[in-house]
Amino acid sequence: MTTAPPPRIAIIGAGPGGLTCARILQRHGITATVHDHETGPGSRNQGGTLDLHEDNGQIALREAGLLDEFFRLSRPEGQEMRQLDPGGKVLFHHTPEEGERFKPEIDRGHLRDLLLNSLEPGTVRWGHTLTSVDGPSEGPRLLRFADGTSVEADLVIGADGAWSKVRRAVSPATPRYSGVSFLEAWFHDVENRHPDIAGLVGRGSAAAADGERGLFAQRNSGDHIRVYIIQRVPADWITANGLTVQDTGPLRAHLVEQYRDWSPRMRRLLTDNDGRYVDRPILALPVPHSWEHDPTVTLLGDAAHLMPPLGVGVNLAMLDACELALAVAGTGTVDDAIRTYERTMLSRSHKMQQLLDHGAEELLSAELPDFATDDSDSDSDSD
Known part of the structure; x- marks a missing residue:
């Protein structure tokens, strides 16, 4: 009796989603290679801070075995929130309670380092700018890079953000302003x-x-x-x-x-x-964004469902990554794993895309947000 060889998995993009996927796959004994266009982990500033929510981002970190380390690095005091008027008067003020861990803050760079340091040496190949995904849909896929190199893969995971090159293999959609x-x-x-x-x-x-x-x-x-x-x-x-x-x-x-x-x-x-x-x-992708099932290519995070920046992007990317990795680990074939993953992910992302459609406009609203309803937690004077 012969055993089928393990699938060759290529993840495009070394952001939180791609790295989370690789980490959880490795915890299940599955090898994956991450390709990123940056020249190295310190080639650019990774951006500001983000909050990881208990009901999505933290679930992924628990499956990655990194939740305790995240709590050590995070800033629970960053959950403080003030709503001001244009004069500087405080209209609403939330101060987190002692031990509150629903959505503590962490700098993007610190989160990326946490994930990178958890991976086996050589997992990430830097300076690999993807130019195309070729080959038949049933596989193997041929990934071509700008430096002239290429690799074959049985599963290609697009975790490469708003302007995803992998997305082109399954969808013609592009972000809109x-x-x-x-x-x-x-x-x-x-x-x-x-x-x-x-x-x-x-x-x-x-x-x-x-x-x-x-x-x-x-x-x-x-x-x-x-x-x-x-x-x-x-x-x-x-x-x-x-x-x-x-x-x-x-x-x-x-x-x-x-x-x-x-x-x-x-x-x-x-x-x-x-x-x-x-x-x-x-920018945002069309609402809702979906594609015809492909047995060897799928997307996660912004590559799949770019939305306005209202606190869900990285959290959903990491939850996507977690569910995809678990589907690969627990399903017989790559095709079946993609179907299992996309069944849940697309349903969830469609609902969230519709909820946040035109959500960028809400950032301009002078009305208090829905959560600012507890008068006892509200300040009437400017600090």
Whole structure:
């Protein structure tokens, strides 16, 4: 009796979803190789902070055997949330209770390092920019990379984000601009250099909006704060104003004019940043996004269901990764594993896509969020 060889699994993308999938597969004795276009784990800043929820992201970390280490690295105090008005008055203030662990914060870089360090040496192949997925749908698939190399795989997992190259093998869909854009601003050594902003934001996050524009400020580790300046604007609004993202001074002047009705204290979140701004237009895939079943290719995370950034993206990517890895470990064939995984994932993502469709607009709403209903947890005065 002969035993079928184990499937050759290629994961494209070394973000939280791709790395979580590889880790859980390895815990079940299944080899997977992760390919990423970056030159190495420290080639770029991984972005700001994120919260991992008890009912999705933390489930994946438990299956990965990393939940206790996550809690050691996370910042439960980051669950603090303030809703402000444009004058800086606190309308709502949630302070986490002692031991609250529903959605503690962790810097993206710290989460990535946690996952990377859990993998077997050589799992991630850096500097591998995917150019195409070729070969018959029944496999094997041939992955071609920009450096001229290629590999064969029996299962290709697209964990390569908004502009996924793997997605092209199963779907013609591309991200669309939502009509809302973020301009990211960084503040460093905030307790010493920006104490007023540190006091305004607190230990977690603070949000404010007037119906047309908004701000979302968030603590990161290492005494940093990131502020996201939120506007309903054309995607090319910077160039349309005769500017580039490198024109820090003129951009500041433009923002001050746009937020002229906000208080001077709130406008410091626009103007006192350290360094240049980062342009981040908000994109989303068509709602709902699905594809015809392919027996050798599937997607997870933003590659499958890119949505506005309302706190679910990484959590869903990690839950996708967990369920896909468990399906591969517990199902007889790759084809059956993909069917099992997609049956649950697509149903869940469709519901969430519909719920968050046009959700970027909610970031501009001056109304209090639905969760701000407990009067006993509300402050009436500005800090």
